[in-house]
Amino acid sequence: MPHPRIHRNSVCAVVGYGSWATAIVKILLENGSIVRWHVRNPEVKAHLAAHRTNPKYLSQVHFPADRLTVTDDIGSAVRDSDVIIFAVPSAFLGLTLEPLDRGALDGKFIVSAIKGIVPDGYVTVAEWFNRRYGVPFDRIGIVTGPCHAEEVALERLSYLTMVCKDPATAELLGDKFANDYIRVCFSTDIYGAEYAAVLKNIYAIAVGIAHGLGYGDNFLAVLISNAALEMEHFLTETFAAERNVCRSAYLGDLLVTCYSQFSRNRTFGVMIGKGYSVKNAQMEMNMVAEGYYAADCIHRLRARFGIEMPIAEAVYGVLYERRSPAAQLKNILDRLA
16 A cells, blocks of 8 residues: 555655755755755755756756745654655765654654665665664665766756655656656565665776776676676575566666766776775766765675675775776786686
8 A cells, every 4th residue: 555645736845955865855846845955065055046946057947936945944844745866975964864753754754765774883875764763664765876966957868767665656756757758666575675776886886997997898898797687696696576677677777887988986086096095086077976885884784694705805805905997907807708
C-alpha cells in the first residue's frame, strides 16, 4: 500500500543547493509540486530570493516564485513538507540535520538523491536515516540512475530509477519526476541501488586515474567491464537478491560516471593521475567527489566479508595509503580480463 503522504498535492522539501538539488527543484516545480527548498548558504539564498536563479550551480535555470519557498531553516522545511528529498554530499548530511530532534522525521517520507556513503558509521544514506532517526525502510525511497544534473538543466533525455520497498509508492514518487525529458523506471532493490551508486564513484576515480596516466580507450573499456563484474560480485556476496546489474540504475550509472565530462569522480581521478596529491585535488574541485569516502567504506566492508575487489582496493591504496597511482594500476593489470 502506498504511503499516505505521497499524492498529487504532496509538499516536497529539497535539502541541498548543489547541482543535483537544483535540478531536482527544477523538475518538481515543472511538474506542479509545491517545494520548500532548504539552502544553508546565505549568499545563494539571497540570490535566489532576488533573481530566482542559483548563482553557483546550473545558473541558467530560472525558478518561478509562486510555488517555491527558499529557507535556511531546516526545521520549518521539514515540518511543512510531506516528502523530504535529500541532495547534499553524504559527508555533510549529519551536519545539515544537526538542528533536528530525533522525532522531526516521524511520519515523513524520505527520499535520498545522495550517491554516497555516510562517513559517520560507514553506512548508506538509507541505513543512516534508519539508525539515526528511526525511519523505517518502507518510508525511504532512493532516486538514482545515469542522470547528470547538467544534462537535466539542458533538458536532454534522461532515465531515473525510483526505488522503494512498495512498488505502488515508487510509482507515485515517480510521477513527481517524470516529464518529457525524464523517463522513470522502478525497483524495490534499495540495498543494491545504494551500494551500486557508492561503488560506481570508486570505479570512476579508477578510470580517471588511468586516463590521467595516459591509458587509452581500449584499456578503459576493459577496466570498466571488470569494474561492473566486481560490483556484481560485491552485491551478490553481501546481499543476494533478484537484480539485473545490466539495468540503468547499476551498469548505466557506472558507465556515465566513468565516461562523462560532468563526472566529478572521474575528474578527481584524472587530477590524481596527472600528479595532484589527494588533498590538492580535493581543494581545487568545487564539488565533493563522493568516491573518496566510498573507497574507505568499501575497503572495510570488503575485508569484513572477505571479498576480492582489486580495482576498489587499488583506488583505496592511492587515496588512503599514498601509494603510487601508476604502481597501483600496474599491479592489477594481470587480474583484468
